[in-house]
Amino acid sequence: MPDVYPLTSGDATLIAHSVDGVFIFILAIASFFFLLTQGFLIYFALKYRRRKGIEQPTPYITGNTVLEIVWVIIPSLLLVAIFGYGMVVFLRMRTPIPGAMEVQVTASQFQWSFKYPDGRTALNELRLPVGKPVKLIMTSKDVIHGFFVPAYRQKQDVLPGRYTYLWFLPRQAGSFDLYCSQYCGTGHSIMRGKILVMPVADYQAWEEREEQKQKGAAASPVEKGEKLFQDSGCLGCHSIDGTPKVGPTLKGIFGSTVVLDNGKTLTADEEYLRESIVDPNAKIVKGYQPVMPTFKATLKDDDVAAIIAYLKTLK
Amino acid sequence: MDHAPEATAGHHGSYLAEKTLRSWALTLDHKRIGVLYICTTLFFFLVGGVVALLLRLKLLTPGPALFSDHTYNVLFTIHGAIMIFLFVIPAIPSSLGNFFIPLMIGARDVVFPRLNLFSYWCFVAGIVVILGSLVSPMDTGWTFYTPYSEQTSAAVTVLSGGLFLVGLSSILTGLNFIVTIHTMRAPGMTWYRMPLFIWAMYATSVIQVLATPVIGITFILLAAERVLGIGFFDPAKGGDPLLFQHFFWFYSHPVVYVMILPAMGIISEVVPVFSRKPIFGYRAIAYSALAIAFIGFLVWGHHMFVSGMGTLAGIVFSFLTFFVAVPTGVKIFNWIATLYRGSISLDSPMLYALTFIFLFIIGGLTGLFLGSLATDVHVHDTYFLVAHFHYTMMGGTVMGLFAGLHYWFPKVTGRMLNEKLAKYAWGLILVGFNLTFFPMFILGMQGMPRRYAEYPAKYQGLNIVATVGSWVLALGVFLMFLNFIRSLRRGGLAPDNPWRGLTLEWSTSSPPPEENFAEIPTVSEWPYNYGEKPERRTEGKRER
Amino acid sequence: MSADAGNKHAGAPVSARLGIWAFLATELLLFGGLFTAYTVFRISYPDLFHLQHLKLNRILGASNTVILLTSSLSMALAIAAIRQGQRKLMEIGVATTLFCGACFLGIKYLEWSEDFARGLFPRSNLFFGLYFVMTGLHGLHVILGMAVMVWLLIKGRQGVFSGDYNTPVEITGLYWHFVDIIWIYLFPLFYLVG
DSSP states (O other): OOSSSOGGGGGSBHHHHHHHHHHHHHHHHHHHHHHHHHHHHHHHHHHTBOSTTOOOOOBOOOOOHHHHHHHHHHHHHHHHHHHHHHHHHHHHHHSOOTTOEEEEEEEETTEEEEEOTTSOEEESEEEEETTOOEEEEEEESSSOEEEEEGGGTEEEEEOBTSOEEEEEOBOSOEEEEEEEOSOOSTTGGGOEEEEEEEOHHHHHHHHHHHHHHHHHOOSOHHHHHHHHHHHTTGGGTOOSSSOOOSSOOOTTOTTOEEEBTTSOEEEOOHHHHHHHHHSTTSSOBTTOOSOOOOOTTTSOHHHHHHHHHHHHTOO | OOOOOOOOOOOTTBTTOOOOHHHHHTOOOHHHHHHHHHHHHHHHHHHHHHHHHHHHHHTTSSSSBSBOHHHHHHHHHHHHHIIIIIIIHHIIIIIIIHHHHHHHHTOSSOSOHHHHHHHHHHHHHHHHHHHHGGGSOOOSOTTOOTTHHHHSOTHHHHHHHHHHHHHHHHHHHHHHHHHHHHHOOOTTOOGGGSOHHHHHHHHHHHHHHHHHHHHHHHHHHHHHHHHHOOOTTOGGGTOOHHHHHHHHHHHHTHHHHHHHHHHHHHHHHHHHHHHTSOOTTHHHHHHHHHHHHHHGGGOGGGGOTTTTSOHHHHHHHHHHHHHHHHHHHHHHHHHHHHHTTOOBOOOHHHHHHHHHHHHHHHHHHHHHHHHSHHHHHHHTTBHHHHHHHHHHIIIIIIHHHHHHHHHHHHHHHSBOOOHHHHHHHHHHHHHHHHHHHHHHHHHHHHTOBSSOSSOOGGGHHHHHHHHHHHHHHHHHHHHHHHHHHHHHHHSOBOOSOTTOOOSGGGGSOSSOBTTSOSSOOOOOSOSOOOSBOTTOOTTTTOOO | OTTTTTTTSTTHHHHHHHHHHHHHHHHHHHHHHHHHHHHHHHHHOHHHHHHHHTTSOHHHHHHHHHHHHHHHHHHHHHHHHHHTTOHHHHHHHHHHHHHHHHHHHHHHHHHHHHHHHTTOOTTTOHHHHHHHHHHHHHHHHHHHHHHHHHHHHHHHHTTOOOSSOOHHHHHHHHHHHHHHHHHHHHHHHHHOOO
């Protein structure tokens, strides 16, 4: 229910369906009381309004204890019911199924980093097979973030210095939005990612390809760079078709003339591109915000070299 | 920053008679201090409102536009901090409370007038410091969550100091009111003859005195963290960011009742007067104010269901939270029951009072989704929460304030408002408000997180509706202020008791004389003797 | 602050007393926040608290406790005296209290400078962070109380107080006892960690 138009997304995970049940339950009770109270409010306000400014005699009523008590007891019982139902579903939401695949999540300003059980890492994109329970073990490198997947009706703050967790069982293949829900700084609203849920066969095929690539590593720097470019989530902020997004476009970046926010200009050479990846806020392009996170820890030197090789091909 | 309130037609001996700047700045008169608060807080309402319009304008498009994301973050911080700390918290207690508590209990002033003046200047000093922090504006949101607030702009330290002063002012005002209500009531005014506004202000003051020091110490610690490098809230130094959240919400939850209870008090005054009926269930309303104040201290954890504080704590806090709904429901029931078989005149104060009830019901019912654990996980930190908060605070407190301003304008200024203009403004505000905030419920359900400078394009449609709504709302508020300013000079002279109310403030002249009452009244009945009482005495108990 | 209502209203002493109790309730919650933080961190880091507290000077802390208790006694005597209209005795009582307060601050100054000399600062660790913030805030309250007492002495000289009008002395006394009680808790929490 919470997703108004894609009504079906309530089946995206095991728990999402139950949450929607609670939602509809509360909505039914709330609607009843909404109609009851607003109905009387508007009905009385219109029916007993003064016509032509003539004041009618009014009765002297100061209260009615029985009504008052009824009005306390019935809503109280309903409130306890709402609480109980919400609690039961919440407990299920917080109790992982044994044997769930564990994925480490590290949040930092302003990106999500995932580490699979086999040690592979990915940025801002979590691929999962359909029908397998997953437990995310999450921590933050800097400030508090919030892991929020609307379609899954799940949210959990991610704190520095401790682990929090979240689990779910995807039931539908598809791509689901991941947002940062706890304000974390300038780039908070661009700290978004995707959860890609794939049919089991596709997932296994993808996993194998990944392993091949890792083992092989024989790919040319340009190919390797392209893959790293995509996996590192660069496309979230930089286009390769010339449109400016959060960051400047990278189309034809190599060798171009860059105007910085301090008015200086320079030519985008290898060193400039390298610095922009490992220490992105050292030089800021005019008209943009210093929001890009450093990739110093995530990309090795030859990774950076490969990405630069790839950037050179973006004409 | 106060526009010196324009002088009005007050006859000689009116509290407005003296016109020098000094007579305002150093006044010990609770009425003048009240007026100073009204002007100051309304000024910041407008400032916060303009900032809100900018925010809405930026959200018209999903991508980068108008100003940078950082500026957006700064602006929503300013909007939140100004609206909460400089407007909504002091708006009714310090302004209308100051003006009307002594008048309604039949006293010449509050018990500690010099302390009252000190509170006001403490408030102003706090404002100056807060404005000073804008030199390097901060972008933490009004919640100042650590550790982000320890890393960003150093203005956080300065702002903490300013908010500490504002908090001190709030504490001292609450203390003043508690003692005033205990010791200064007119002869014959027993506790159960007090107007319900006084009950509400009493409950409010208790919260102010008991909750505000906790945020005070939190701000001291936050500043100490930054200046001295201690790490109470910084995990890197062994501290605990959740401790900050517990401290913050231990204050900031009860304080929403500091905001809403006085507004409920105003509604309890306005509804019987304009229905010409006694208030229904006087004691139930009075006790429910105390109950809300008490339970309000036990539910702060419902702001932290997804913070990582633990499942059991979440369950306990959720359970307690639902009990706040009971006394709130009692009030709604009693107001609506008061309307039954009344002779209702839909003048502007009553229209705002009915609007309060209408919007607050929506705010209250949507609170159920946030109080329930399973659904809160989904809607927490989304626009659903933003909508809920604005329905209770703007739809609740601010509508209550507007009801109070329209109700008491004749008493405060001695002039009547233009009723026609007031109704136009009301219509625009009602439509604009719902247009602005109702779409946010849906946006939140669809998962749009709050505090997003840029958002996925799929949410744009409803954002456009909300932004357009904000323009209608702004136009309505503009008309309302136009009416206030115009009526100060051009409004008709107000009779002493234009609405034929029975509370004591209506028994003195409009505007009241400096000493409030020529002679301290003696009270022999409660102030809600409207309607055909079996052995009815004429027009209540006016003593003059 | 509570002298405002002055002697004009018959109920002034009640209002003053009610006012100061409300104020003390506020103060209690102000310190309550710090005591909560203390509890949380002591539970999380029992060893740190034990090891660090050994670095504090127990003898100085204990003497400060004695000094403050004495000052509470002299303040109580001052109140008893002025109730019977004995101005001279009241002045002696307040002056003694003031002197004790000064001694307390002097010793606190010695302790702090010793800590600084040994490289113990608020940022050293959570224990010392709490120690400096809590004793510092308490120290500020002592200074505030002493300032009010100076004012009491000046007013006392002018002969303002008598057996009939002594509200300021009384409420200052209440405030001072409160400050004293806070220290009674601070002392074992910091100097005598088990």
